Amino acid sequence: MASVITNATSALQSLVDKVEERFQNQCCIGAGPGYASPKEAMEGPREALLYVTSIYTGTGRGKPDYLATVDVDPTSPTYSKVVHRLPVTHFGDELHHSGWNACSSCHGNASAQRRYLILPSLVSGRIYAIDTAKDPRAPVLYKVVEPETILSKTGLAYPHTAHCLASGDILISCLGDKDGNAEGNGFLLLDSDLNVKGRWEKPGDSPMFGYDFWYQPRHKTMISSSWGAPAAFTKGFNPQHVLDGLYGKHLFVYSWPDGTLKQTIDLGNEGLIPLEVRFLHDPSKDTGYVGCALSGNMVRSFKTSDGSWDHEVVISVPPFKVQNWILPELPGLITDLLISLDDRYLYFVNWLHGDIRQYNIEDPEKPVLVGQVWVGGLVRKGSKVIVEKENGQQWQSDVSDVQGKRLRGGPQMIQLSLDGKRLYVTNSLFSAWDRQFYPELIEKGSHMLQIDCDTEKGGLAVNANFFVDFETEPEGPALAHEMRYPGGDCTSDIWV
Known part of the structure; x- marks a missing residue:
C-alpha cells in the first residue's frame, strides 16, 4: 500500500509540475503591459512618439488645454513636429501630470493593457482618460471623471500624480479640498473602468500637504511629498506664504498597500517644498530621492535597521547671490528629477538657474556630478539678473540658440528614453508661476x-536637430508640460 501511495504522490507531483510549467510559459507568451524588469525595459524599442500635456489655462487665450502628439522618430518626415492635437472638453483645467491605467506593475496580468493615459486637471479637478490604443499617433477621448463626482464621494480636489497599481486600480494624489485648503488633501482611488472607488489612505491618515508619490512594494512602503496649499500656489509664489506655513517640508511614509500613515519625516529648512519622489527602479532597493525646490537640495531617503525611514542631503545647489532680482538670492528651484532605468544616473533641473544636471549614483550616498548643460534660466547672458561671485566677479550663463531660436524660460519637466541616451525637456511649470517668473x-x-546623454562617462549636450516650438501652435502659443511615451517610461513604470 505504501508503494502505491508513493507512486500516486509522485505522479500527482509530476502532473502539478507540468501544469505549473505550462502556466508559466503561457504567462510569458501572454504577458501584460510593460516589461518584466528595468533591464528588459532598457532593451525595448526606441521611442517614436511623445504625448505632451499642453496648456492654454492661465494664458488668456480662451482655449481648452490639449494633448499634443510629438514625432520623435529621426527617420520620420515629421520628426520634431507636433503631428496631432487632442483638445479636452472644458476650459480652465490646467492639465498637469499624467499616468497610465496599467504599467509594468501589471506585467504579470495578461488581461491588462496599457491603453488609457490618465490626465488629471490640477485646477478644475477634472480627470480625463485618453484612449491611445486605437491609433497611438492620434489618441481620442475615452472618458471624463467630473470634479463633482470626485468631491461628492471623496471630498478631494486638485488632482496631481497618477500611478497604476498591480491590482488594476489607479491611484491619484489630490492636493486639497474644493476650497484649496491643504488639510483637505488625500489619495483618490479609481477602478480599472475609471469609476471612483473612494479614498486610498486610512481615515485620519491625510497629512497637511500632498504632492507626488512613489511606492516600493517589496518594502511595503509608499512615500509622498508636499508642495503646498492650492489656495496659495495657484496664485503664484509668495515668499511670505512659506513663512505663513502654507508650503510643505515633510515626507510621508505609508504602509503599502493598505494606506496607513506610518511615519512623518520633517526635512526642516534643508527640505523646503519637496516635490518629485523617485525610488531606484530595482524593486529590492530601499533608496529614494526627492528634490526640495526652494532649499535646492536633493534628499535621499532610506530604510534603517529598525525598519523606519531616515533621510540625508546628498546634493546641494546653493542659491546665487544676484543683482536686479526681487530677492538678493536666487534659488535653483529643483522642479523635476528622474533616475535612469539601470539606476546609474540621476537627472534633475534647476528651473530658475537654467541648468540640467546628470549625477552618477552608483554609490547612492555619494552622487557625482558628471554632466551639466545650460538651456535657459534667469541668469543667462543678456538678462538683467547678474550673479555676484565670492571673488567679486560677475557671471552669467552661456545659453546657445537652437535652430536659430532663442531658448525661453528654464528647464522644467524631463523624460528619459528607455536606453537612457536621450533626455527630453519642456519648460512650463504651472501657468501662474510661468507668468510670474518667465512672462x-x-x-x-x-x-x-x-539632450544627448553620454551613458559611459557622463555628459550632456543639446541635440541641434531637435526643436519643437509651441509658439507656432495653430490656436496660439501654448505651455508644454509633462511627457509620456506610449510604451511607458522611467517616471511612470514601477516594478513589483
Whole structure:
C-alpha cells in the first residue's frame, strides 16, 4: 500500500509540475503591459512618439488645454513636429501630470493593457482618460471623471500624480479640498473602468500637504511629498506664504498597500517644498530621492535597521547671490528629477538657474556630478539678473540658440528614453508661476528640447536637430508640460 501511495504522490507531483510549467510559459507568451524588469525595459524599442500635456489655462487665450502628439522618430518626415492635437472638453483645467491605467506593475496580468493615459486637471479637478490604443499617433477621448463626482464621494480636489497599481486600480494624489485648503488633501482611488472607488489612505491618515508619490512594494512602503496649499500656489509664489506655513517640508511614509500613515519625516529648512519622489527602479532597493525646490537640495531617503525611514542631503545647489532680482538670492528651484532605468544616473533641473544636471549614483550616498548643460534660466547672458561671485566677479550663463531660436524660460519637466541616451525637456511649470517668473512663456509659449546623454562617462549636450516650438501652435502659443511615451517610461513604470 505504501508503494502505491508513493507512486500516486509522485505522479500527482509530476502532473502539478507540468501544469505549473505550462502556466508559466503561457504567462510569458501572454504577458501584460510593460516589461518584466528595468533591464528588459532598457532593451525595448526606441521611442517614436511623445504625448505632451499642453496648456492654454492661465494664458488668456480662451482655449481648452490639449494633448499634443510629438514625432520623435529621426527617420520620420515629421520628426520634431507636433503631428496631432487632442483638445479636452472644458476650459480652465490646467492639465498637469499624467499616468497610465496599467504599467509594468501589471506585467504579470495578461488581461491588462496599457491603453488609457490618465490626465488629471490640477485646477478644475477634472480627470480625463485618453484612449491611445486605437491609433497611438492620434489618441481620442475615452472618458471624463467630473470634479463633482470626485468631491461628492471623496471630498478631494486638485488632482496631481497618477500611478497604476498591480491590482488594476489607479491611484491619484489630490492636493486639497474644493476650497484649496491643504488639510483637505488625500489619495483618490479609481477602478480599472475609471469609476471612483473612494479614498486610498486610512481615515485620519491625510497629512497637511500632498504632492507626488512613489511606492516600493517589496518594502511595503509608499512615500509622498508636499508642495503646498492650492489656495496659495495657484496664485503664484509668495515668499511670505512659506513663512505663513502654507508650503510643505515633510515626507510621508505609508504602509503599502493598505494606506496607513506610518511615519512623518520633517526635512526642516534643508527640505523646503519637496516635490518629485523617485525610488531606484530595482524593486529590492530601499533608496529614494526627492528634490526640495526652494532649499535646492536633493534628499535621499532610506530604510534603517529598525525598519523606519531616515533621510540625508546628498546634493546641494546653493542659491546665487544676484543683482536686479526681487530677492538678493536666487534659488535653483529643483522642479523635476528622474533616475535612469539601470539606476546609474540621476537627472534633475534647476528651473530658475537654467541648468540640467546628470549625477552618477552608483554609490547612492555619494552622487557625482558628471554632466551639466545650460538651456535657459534667469541668469543667462543678456538678462538683467547678474550673479555676484565670492571673488567679486560677475557671471552669467552661456545659453546657445537652437535652430536659430532663442531658448525661453528654464528647464522644467524631463523624460528619459528607455536606453537612457536621450533626455527630453519642456519648460512650463504651472501657468501662474510661468507668468510670474518667465512672462515670455505666456507670450511666446514653450519649446521642447532633446539632450544627448553620454551613458559611459557622463555628459550632456543639446541635440541641434531637435526643436519643437509651441509658439507656432495653430490656436496660439501654448505651455508644454509633462511627457509620456506610449510604451511607458522611467517616471511612470514601477516594478513589483
